[in-house]
Amino acid sequence: MKYQAVIGLEIHTELNTRTKMFCSCSNNPEEKRPNFNICPVCTGQPGVLPVINGEAVKKVIKTGLALNCQIPEYSKFDRKNYFYPDLPKGYQISQYDKPLCLNGFLNINGEKIKIRRIHLEEDTGRLVHPEKADYSLVDFNRAGLPLMELVTEPEITSGKEARQFAEELQMILRHLNVSRADMEKGQLRVEVNISLSQNKNLGTKVEIKNLNSFRAVEQAIDYEIERQAGLLDKGEKIIQETRGWDDVKEITFSQRGKEESHDYRYFPEPDLPSLHFTKKEIIEIKKELPELPQEKRERFSEQYRLPSNEIEIFIQNKELNDYFEDVSSRFTKKDKKPFKLAANYLLSEIPAAAKALQIVNYQISDKISSQNFADFIVLIFEGKTSSKIAKMVLAEMFKSSKTASQIIEEKGLVQISDENELEKIINQVVSKNPKVIADYKKGKTNTFQFLVGQIMGQTKGKANPQVVNHLLTKILGRL
Numbered sequence: 114m115k116y117q118a119v120i121g122l123e124i125h126t127e128l129n130t131r132t133k134m135f136c137s138c139s140n141n142p143e144e145k146r147p148n149f150n151i152c153p154v155c156t157g158q159p160g161v162l163p164v165i166n167g168e169a170v171k172k173v174i175k176t177g178l179a180l181n182c183q184i185p186e187y188s189k190f191d192r193k194n195y196f197y198p199d200l201p202k203g204y205q206i207s208q209y210d211k212p213l214c215l216n217g218f219l220n221i222n223g224e225k226i227k228i229r230r231i232h233l234e235e236d237t238g239r240l241v242h243p244e245k246a247d248y249s250l251v252d253f254n255r256a257g258l259p260l261m262e263l264v265t266e267p268e269i270t271s272g273k274e275a276r277q278f279a280e281e282l283q284m285i286l287r288h289l290n291v292s293r294a295d296m297e298k299g300q301l302r303v304e305v306n307i308s309l310s311q312n313k314n315l316g317t318k319v320e321i322k323n324l325n326s327f328r329a330v331e332q333a334i335d336y337e338i339e340r341q342a343g344l345l346d347k348g349e350k351i352i353q354e355t356r357g358w359d360d361v362k363e364i365t366f367s368q369r370g371k372e373e374s375h376d377y378r379y380f381p382e383p384d385l386p387s388l389h390f391t392k393k394e395i396i397e398i399k400k401e402l403p404e405l406p407q408e409k410r411e412r413f414s415e416q417y418r419l420p421s422n423e424i425e426i427f428i429q430n431k432e433l434n435d436y437f438e439d440v441s442s443r444f445t446k447k448d449k450k451p452f453k454l455a456a457n458y459l460l461s462e463i464p465a466a467a468k469a470l471q472i473v474n475y476q477i478s479d480k481i482s483s484q485n486f487a488d489f490i491v492l493i494f495e496g497k498t499s500s501k502i503a504k505m506v507l508a509e510m511f512k513s514s515k516t517a518s519q520i521i522e523e524k525g526l527v528q529i530s531d532e533n534e535l536e537k538i539i540n541q542v543v544s545k546n547p548k549v550i551a552d553y554k555k556g557k558t559n560t561f562q563f564l565v566g567q568i569m570g571q572t573k574g575k576a577n578p579q580v581v582n583h584l585l586t587k588i589l590g591r592l
Contacts, residue, residue: 116309116345118338119316120275121267123304124282126292127236127258128172134235134259135163135206142298147241147252155235155257157202162384165190169259170213170388172291173233174398176261177214179285179405180228184395188213190233190382199238199251207234207262209379213388219285220407221277227266236260261291267306272334276327279303284406284428296325303330308351309341316341317351321365324358333358337365409434417441417452426460433459436478436486443487451494458490458507466507481510489517501574502526530577532584535568538576539584542567543592553589561585 130140136154144150154161174184191209212232218225238256242249263282269275283301286294294301303324308316321337324330341351356365404412406428413424427434437459444450459477467475481489489510492498498506498521509520521527529535542564543550553560568581 116311116316116338116342118270118334119267119308119310120269120271120334121306122263122265122269122275122278123306124263124279125302125304126261126263126286126294127300128169128261129290129292130166130168130172130259132166133257134166134169134233135257138257140258142255142258142300144254147250147254149254151253151256155201156253163206163382165385165388166259169233169261171398172259172289173213173231173261174390174395175289175402176263176286176291177217177231178395178399179289179402180214180217180219180231180263182214182217182228182231184214184390185211186390186392187211187387188390189387190385191379192382193234194378195376197237198249199240199253199256201238201253201256205234205237206382206385208232211387219278219281221274221281226268226274226278229264229266231261231263234260234262267308272331272338275303275305275334276331279330280327281406287431288403288405290403296327299325305330305334305337307334307337307341309338309345311345316345317353319351319353320355321358322355322368326360329358329360332363333365336363340365417456419453419456423456423460427456432476432478436483439478439483440487440490443484444491451490454494455487455490458486458493462504462507466504466511470508470511472511482514485510485514485516492517492521496577496579498526498528499569499574499576499578501569502528505574526575528577529572529575530580532580535572535576535580536584536588538571539568539581539588542571543588550589550592554592561589 127142128140132138133140133150133155136152138152138155139150141150154163177184188208189211190206192204193207193209194204196203212230214231215229217228217231219228220226236255236258238251238253240249241252265278269278279301283294283296286292286301292300296302305321305324306318307321308318310316319337319341321333324333337356344351352367354370355368357368358365409428410421410424413419413427414421419427427437437456440455440459441450441452444452444455463477467473472480477486489503489506493500493503498517502521505524505526506517506520509515509524510517513520515523546564546567549560549563553564564585565578565581568585569576569578
């Protein structure tokens with residue numbers, strides 16, 4: 114390329130603490146009643162004093178440790194001064210030169226994307242713009258929620274890589290249980306700083322604000338690279354500014370000139386004490402870290418031998434992941450275990466059965482216990498039931514709490530494995546299909562599966578497939 118994209122991300126995450134950042138108001142992002150979870154502190158009334166939410170501080174440190182950050186022994190809060198209608202105090206309590214986390218990284222496709230800092234601040238309120246009205250309303254329910262901001266170094270080079278970084282970060286945040294990080298609900302918001310360099314000369318930086326989907330992150334960056342390259346090709350200058358993203362038109366648009374840090378007139382927050390951490394305290398927090406997505410990928414690949422696309426589904430769905438691991442722990446044989454079969458049924462057959470029964474928004478663990486499902490998988494794995502019968506049994510298991518063995522017994526679905534009985538049925542099928550037999554003798558091997566289908570149909574799917582294949586091969590060999 115003629116130009117090299119230089120991209121840095123600023124990612125804001127609303128933490129899922131019980132209360133707000135500096136007061137005891139409920140942190141409930143689902144609250145629909147405007148200005149309900151508010152108090153004199155989070156609405157910035159005169160004479161009130163903030164109190165630091167220790168749970169929020171711990172969650173930021175936990176995130177920093179998961180992202181390979183250094184945790185300084187000293188940190189403090191600062192005032193960031195600017196006016197906006199939904200900023201009740203006229204300033205925001207944030208962090209400037211002494212953040213909670215420094216110098217981390219996240220691996221994306223084998224490349225380390227460096228993280229400059231992670232700091233903690235309070236969120237603003239929310240403006241509501243009634244349709245066809247000439248005024249706006251302010252809802253302060255969100256004001257004062259604990260907001261974590263992560264800033265990367267400008268080391269990302271494409272929209273795709275930026276999207277992958279944001280997606281991986283979301284999974285980590287969910288594994289840590291520090292946030293649901295739902296972009297549609299504004300719990301994870303991405304801002305992009307992007308410039309184009311030529312001959313190692315850095316270009317003018319442009320910021321794209323409040324991207325609320327992974328798709329928007331990738332598309333906005335790709336569009337902005339093309340826009341800036343077009344201007345440079347025409348000999349025009351890039352203006353340092355803040356731009357928005359239009360999801361409908363799929364273009365960025367100018368919003369305002371870009372502020373610099375000195376425009377905010379930062380100074381230490383006089384109403385809050387500084388924070389001091391001992392090495393022992395950090396070690397104790399680190400002990401609480403769960404298994405992270407990359408560690409899980411490596412373990413699932415080695416332990417369960419699953420393909421990467423299936424592993425990603427389990428990583429992204431905690432309930433499904435926990436159920437699969439519980440099921441897998443119940444396979445008792447020491448040698449071969451049906452992990453792949455269990456994963457296939459969970460990811461393919463279970464959704465198909467639920468759809469056929471018109472069951473939506475279900476929790477699999479509420480429908481079928483992990484022990485029952487494990488026993489069901491073992492029956493298939495050991496060839497004690499056919500795939501056709503298994504689908505019938507699975508549908509019945511969805512509707513009742515009965516085990517697979519009980520359903521097979523009650524419904525008369527016991528698999529036929531007796532060789533004498535199956536040999537009689539196979540001989541009948543062979544005698545009824547002389548043309549197919551003749552074609553088989555001429556080398557048309559696909560006729561074998563036709564005959565198997567006829568046998569399975571005559572036994573209503575109850576015939577043991579392995580026994581059928583063995584006997585049919587033997588009988589055809591004698592003809």
